[in-house]
Amino acid sequence: xxxxxxxxxxxxxxxxxxxxxxxxxxxxxxxxxxxxxxxxxxxxxxxxxxxxxxxxxxxxxxxxxxxxxxxxxxxxxxxxxxxxxxxxxxxxxxxxxxxxxxxxxxxxxxxxxxxxxxxxxxxxxxxxxxxxxxxxxxxxxxxxxxxxxxxxxxxxxxxxxxxxxxxxxxxxxxxxxxxxxxxxxxxxxxxxxxxxxxxxxxxxxxxxxxxxxxxxxxxxxxxxxxxxxxxxxxxxxxxxxxxxxxxxxxxxxxxxxxxxxxxxxxxxxxxxxxxxxxxxxxxxxxxxxxxxxxxxxxxxxxxxxxxxxxxxxxxxxxxxxxxxxxxxxxxxxxxxxxxxxxxxxxxxxxxxxxxxxxxxxxxxxxxxxxxxxxxxxxxxxxxxxxxxxxxxxxxxxxxxxxxxxxxxxxxxxxxx
Amino acid sequence: xxxxxxxxxxxxxxxxxxxxxxxxxxxxxxxxxxxxxxxxxxxxxxxxxxxxxxxxxxxxxxxxxxxxxxxxxxxxxxxxxxxxxxxxxxxxxxxxxxxxxxxxxxxxxxxxxxxxxxxxxxxxxxxxxxxxxxxxxxxxxxxxxxxxxxxxxxxxxxxxxxxxxxxxxxxxxxxxxxxxxxxxxxxxxxxxxxxxxxxxxxxxxxxxxxxxxxxxxxxxxxxxxxxxx
Numbered sequence: 219x220x221x222x223x224x225x226x227x228x229x230x231x232x233x234x235x236x237x238x239x240x241x242x243x244x245x246x247x248x249x250x251x252x253x254x255x256x257x258x259x260x261x262x263x264x265x266x267x268x269x270x271x272x273x274x275x276x277x278x279x280x281x282x283x284x285x286x287x288x289x290x291x292x293x294x295x296x297x298x299x300x301x302x303x304x305x306x307x308x309x310x311x312x313x314x315x316x317x318x319x320x321x322x323x324x325x326x327x328x329x330x331x332x333x334x335x336x337x338x339x340x341x342x343x344x345x346x347x348x349x350x351x352x353x354x355x356x357x358x359x360x361x362x363x364x365x366x367x368x369x370x371x372x373x374x375x376x377x378x379x380x381x382x383x384x385x386x387x388x389x390x391x392x393x394x395x396x397x398x399x400x401x402x403x404x405x406x407x408x409x410x411x412x413x414x415x416x417x418x419x420x421x422x423x424x425x426x427x428x429x430x431x432x433x434x435x436x437x438x439x440x441x442x443x444x445x446x447x448x449x450x451x452x453x454x455x456x457x458x459x460x461x462x463x464x465x466x467x468x469x470x471x472x473x474x475x476x477x478x479x480x481x482x483x484x485x486x487x488x489x490x491x492x493x494x495x496x497x498x499x500x501x502x503x504x505x506x507x508x509x510x511x512x513x514x515x516x517x518x519x520x521x522x523x524x525x526x527x528x529x530x531x532x533x534x535x536x537x538x539x540x541x542x543x544x545x546x547x548x549x550x551x552x553x554x555x556x557x558x559x560x561x562x563x564x565x566x567x568x569x570x571x572x573x574x575x576x577x578x579x580x581x582x583x584x585x586x587x588x589x590x591x592x593x594x595x596x597x598x599x600x601x602x603x604x605x606x607x608x609x610x611x612x613x614x615x616x617x618x619x620x621x622x623x624x625x626x627x628x629x630x631x632x633x634x
Numbered sequence: 635x636x637x638x639x640x641x642x643x644x645x646x647x648x649x650x651x652x653x654x655x656x657x658x659x660x661x662x663x664x665x666x667x668x669x670x671x672x673x674x675x676x677x678x679x680x681x682x683x684x685x686x687x688x689x690x691x692x693x694x695x696x697x698x699x700x701x702x703x704x705x706x707x708x709x710x711x712x713x714x715x716x717x718x719x720x721x722x723x724x725x726x727x728x729x730x731x732x733x734x735x736x737x738x739x740x741x742x743x744x745x746x747x748x749x750x751x752x753x754x755x756x757x758x759x760x761x762x763x764x765x766x767x768x769x770x771x772x773x774x775x776x777x778x779x780x781x782x783x784x785x786x787x788x789x790x791x792x793x794x795x796x797x798x799x800x801x802x803x804x805x806x807x808x809x810x811x812x813x814x815x816x817x818x819x820x821x822x823x824x825x826x827x828x829x830x831x832x833x834x835x836x837x838x839x840x841x842x843x844x845x846x847x848x849x850x851x852x853x854x855x856x857x858x859x860x861x862x863x
């Protein structure tokens with residue numbers, strides 16, 4: 219009979235406490251895995267350069283608010299900027315591309331962004347990647363052309379069940395109860411192929427349409443005709459790059475110059491988002507601490523269940539010694555049991571953690587639109603199994619030493 | 635050829651300030667293939683002698699050679715390996731592992747020995763003790779007599795040269811007692827194994843051609859003041 223078969227038999231003998239130990243270990247580790255993965259994915263979601271925007275030209279106000287609104291379709295834009303100012307910035311030699319947009323509308327819970335048509339045809343949301351309407355890539359239709367046309371991001375279309383030629387009335391505002399532009403009918407002519415970015419979670423209409431909506435006041439409609447009077451919410455800026463792909467250092471000078479003005483500012487998302495993580499970092503730390511404490515409690519539970527099992531098994535271990543098992547062998551048996559429980563707990567926890575993310579991702583996406591995937595492999599995933607082995611060894615050490623020191627005769631037959 | 639050679643063997647335990655001497659055997663030997671019964675009352679040190687012979691307990695003084703191996707000064711791990719290779723041990727209370735079936739208990743007897751037996755051999759041994767129909771039963775599902783039969787099969791599983799039986803019939807009814815004893819002796823004969831059995835029951839001893847009154851062998855028990863020294 220092999221060593222491992224003895225270990226498995228012994229685990230089976232104490233299956234109730236062994237299963238409980240595996241479950242408690244799995245729960246602790248699952249939470250650790252899930253929290254870590256969410257933390258890393260949040261970071262990735264909010265900092266990926268794939269969003270393709272080097273800087274945002276926007277009104278004065280909270281830079282974080284501008285980033286959240288312009289890129290993640292959250293919050294409100296704190297104001298507007300003059301079209302003429304945008305044109306001035308666009309002409310700066312450091313600016314490679316500037317895409318103006320106007321926000322403030324919604325439909326079915328998704329933001330409706332009025333945007334320059336070049337966004338759909340020329341803007342690269344990832345290096346070398348532009349938005350596509352190709353059916354092979356999961357899209358449908360085409361980019362908007364006329365002012366009564368609209369396109370939908372993939373997630374928005376899927377969530378709202380949109381089809382080509384569907385019509386809708388945009389809501390003037392982004393909150394429940396905001397008025398609907400009843401007299402304005404827009405028609406979907408395209409559904410964008412999925413990009414895996416927040417761009418999938420919005421609807422897009424031509425910038426010009428924003429000014430032409432019949433429900434808007436006259437002064438807004440005047441902006442369609444008079445560029446001197448026109449205002450926009452902001453513009454996505456692509457900045458000239460230097461060797462190695464870094465932003466041209468001149469951007470700091472441009473940013474400084476623009477930020478001197480009373481009404482405008484340039485926000486660089488990669489400078490702003492770390493602040494967001496500073497703000498919400500304590501939540502991560504609290505969740506990690508809770509998960510860590512749970513895992514340690516699970517290891518303690520394993521320790522006590524091994525100790526308790528050892529008390530019941532003194533005679534069995536003494537008997538193994540009497541038929542030739544060495545002290546090291548019986549210690550190895552106890553340690554192996556601990557390791558197997560910890561590894562099973564680790565593996566189950568890893569699996570459960572990803573299931574948790576998968577389930578949670580659905581709700582998070584529905585609530586915030588931020589995309590999480592259960593398939594994401596975080597740095598914690600790599601540490602789970604070595605960590606479980608370490609905890610298993612730690613939990614099994616004292617019971618193992620007790621097994622090592624077990625007196626054979628004391629625990630065997632009565633002496634005659 | 636002697637399979638057991640004992641010279642000036644003493645075993646003492648610490649009891650407070652004084653040493654409690656439980657074994658004092660000037661000379662004793664057992665020839666290969668013998669079947670010897672040691673007879674004596676409970677507490678006379680019979681089990682202690684078996685523990686010493688099995689290498690479970692180190693002698694305090696004297697020489698003990700079993701199966702050609704001198705046990706004095708032998709490291710514990712080496713004694714464990716010695717036991718796995720040469721010794722079979724049967725206990726009064728069977729000492730079967732509860733979570734293991736009858737055949738797994740027999741397989742365990744082979745696990746630590748250099749002779750790596752297999753399922754077939756364990757099955758054959760259980761067949762020899764009349765339990766081929768109980769292979770997969772756990773000890774709780776076996777009668778006392780059957781449990782002791784499993785213990786006999788397990789003790790022989792490592793093909794030992796010496797089988798030590800410590801009150802092997804102590805927990806059995808008279809019918810099972812005779813059956814187990816017969817089985818034990820037949821199996822030892824069949825497997826060429828020397829048997830040393832200890833018992834306090836006269837009817838058990840009477841079945842052996844060579845029986846040794848343990849009180850005559852163990853001088854620690856001969857002093858009028860008991861075993862204090």
